[in-house]
Amino acid sequence: MDNTQEINYSVIIKNNPDKETLYLVNSYWSYKKGEFENKPKQLSNNYNISLHDLFLTIKEYSDVCLECNCGACNEILKQEVTSQTHFLSTLRNLPLCEECIDKQRLKQDEENKRLIEIRRKEHELAEIKYQQQTAFNSAIERYKETRIHEDEARFMIHFINTCPNRISLSYYNENYLNFYKLKLLELIHIEENFANEYVVISYPEELKDLLLCEIKQESLASKPTNANTWSRLSFLLEKNKTYRNIHTPRFSGTLLIKEDVYLEKGTKCLYGVWDRDHDDAWLTLTPTSDIIVAKNKPIHKEPEHIANILNRFLDNPENRDY
């Protein structure tokens, strides 16, 4: 409110003050050009009364009603004030009319409702995420116990890499066993829509990495990269001292393998058994590829029958390790 604007207010004198008091009251409430003409301090000095007594006198002998605009609309309000300070602070912070108070309350209510709704949704999403994560964590636990096969993992990785989540029913049927296994492990979720002949497959983001990790482990387990290559295995076969007939083994005992030996499927081996003292025997096992390489004669260049080479290898004292 600017100072030049005329302020309307009414001073009602009550309780029949004497002339001097009446003059004091009127002086106290005289407001012109945006300010009170007489400050309380000044009046208390002039009239030789304390500030406290001044305020009591003003309160006792006057009722003041200030007219001002509503702080939000043009509605004119009447506001009772009891002191200059009250009068000025009312002008600085205009009160609101009832209609505007209602509007403001309504607006605040809506804002509160909106915030509550936002928080509710956030909570709901967090809850869903938590449940999904919990389900996935327990699926991982089960997965550790029920390993899926490498080809099943490869299928799913290929699916994740190349297929949309929504697939045709026929593609789903073709690969039903793969999907079903992953579903049993709760690693994927399947939503079948038979009426519209499509299926939606959903899975957590981490699934691909998990499957990739699984394949790496399987490959590692099936083909060690740093496995020792071997050229011969030799064993002492001890005579079975309780040998009775063909139903008991001629040799028996235990042996301890001292290092990792990788026996690849399809490796053709030559075996030989030699007599040893005390009716024991000596068994050797040699990959035939090693024999050929050692002699530096590949099979296709070797004119002799393979049996001759193998027999000569076994007969050669240089090839004996006992």
Ligand SMILES: [Zn+2]
């Ligand atoms: Zn208003």
